[in-house]
Amino acid sequence: xxxxxxxxxxxxxxxxxxxxxxxxxxxxxxxxxxxxxxxxxxxxxxxxxxxxxxxxxxxxxxxxxxxxxxxxxxxxxxxxxxxxxxxxxxxxxxxxxxxxxxxxxxxxxxxxxxxxxxxxxxxxxxxxxxxxxxxxxxxxxxxxxxxxxxxxxx
Amino acid sequence: xxxxxxxxxxxxxxxxxxxxxxxxxxxxxxxxxxxxxxxxxxxxxxxxxxxxxxxxxxxxxxxxxxxxxxxxxxxxxxxxxxxxxxxxxxxxxxxxxxxxxxxxxxxxxxxxxxxxxxxxxxxxxxxxxxxxxxxxxxxxxxxxxxxxxxxxxx
DNA sequence: CCTATATAGTTAACCAGGTTGTCTATCGTG
DNA sequence: CACGATAGACAACCTGGTTAACTATATAGG
Numbered sequence: 001x002x003x004x005x006x007x008x009x010x011x012x013x014x015x016x017x018x019x020x021x022x023x024x025x026x027x028x029x030x031x032x033x034x035x036x037x038x039x040x041x042x043x044x045x046x047x048x049x050x051x052x053x054x055x056x057x058x059x060x061x062x063x064x065x066x067x068x069x070x071x072x073x074x075x076x077x078x079x080x081x082x083x084x085x086x087x088x089x090x091x092x093x094x095x096x097x098x099x100x101x102x103x104x105x106x107x108x109x110x111x112x113x114x115x116x117x118x119x120x121x122x123x124x125x126x127x128x129x130x131x132x133x134x135x136x137x138x139x140x141x142x143x144x145x146x147x148x149x150x151x152x153x154x
Numbered sequence: 155x156x157x158x159x160x161x162x163x164x165x166x167x168x169x170x171x172x173x174x175x176x177x178x179x180x181x182x183x184x185x186x187x188x189x190x191x192x193x194x195x196x197x198x199x200x201x202x203x204x205x206x207x208x209x210x211x212x213x214x215x216x217x218x219x220x221x222x223x224x225x226x227x228x229x230x231x232x233x234x235x236x237x238x239x240x241x242x243x244x245x246x247x248x249x250x251x252x253x254x255x256x257x258x259x260x261x262x263x264x265x266x267x268x269x270x271x272x273x274x275x276x277x278x279x280x281x282x283x284x285x286x287x288x289x290x291x292x293x294x295x296x297x298x299x300x301x302x303x304x305x306x307x308x
Numbered sequence: 309c310c311t312a313t314a315t316a317g318t319t320a321a322c323c324a325g326g327t328t329g330t331c332t333a334t335c336g337t338g
Numbered sequence: 339c340a341c342g343a344t345a346g347a348c349a350a351c352c353t354g355g356t357t358a359a360c361t362a363t364a365t366a367g368g
Contacts, residue, residue, distance in 0.1 A: 073353090121290065217326075219326085223325065
């Protein structure tokens, strides 16, 4: 069956989905029940220095309006906040709140734990080979995902 | 960097997305410009013998209403059709049209070609190891994806 | 100095694909 | 034959996208 080209994409998706599901189960247990898969990516994309709606949209590969809506949501649930830029009053700097940082830190730790589980199951060597192979077959910068909603545009 | 747990899910998603993008570029070139990523999965889930909305929903892990909407779309663009079941007039059997079959056949061939490219790049042995590892870390039946829209519900 | 152009952000209308809840028609069984 | 279960359709709503239009501010040029 490994010669069936249909399986490869399916397994990649399934593996991703499995990891994300496990992450969110654990995140919910640790006090972040209303976080959704993409929020982690978005917070990561905002970065420690903050960003603006236009820039975030550019990073994520969506329109500034879509980025703005996402920021609205993140703000509403307390993971990000908008502040004005004193040097350009058109701009509003989006920053991650302490609660957002907490979610991000926990995500990182949970992902590490999940990776460790994979390593225990497959062996560190095989897992490193897998990661290296995936790195080889995918574009360089993993942040330019165009992810949020690209599967919605399915 | 391979010890950073964040990278694994990202690369899995990116790899999936890359394959799907390449598939659709090629599919568009071969006369199926308006097919969308999930249609292939859905057609696959419908299968050669047809199915019903309820059953399709069960297979894909979505509600029968969502399955019904998807069937509407597939019908509108000519990839599927509804026929009534003579033995149970409540049921409507959804069948793949010849055009739908054409898309499915081409998808299979394109996926095989993409897999061959991976094999050429990584070596057949490494690729088989990768597939086998992914199989080991994901649930058994790849069809029970819960895929359509799960990332929309992101 | 003052006008023209570019940029940041917001709002509105729409779309796709999901959800829940409700309703109708048909099947099948006690 | 009546009643419960099942198939499908419809409506209202949610989320996360899109395009288009508008406001406010910044900046460069004549």
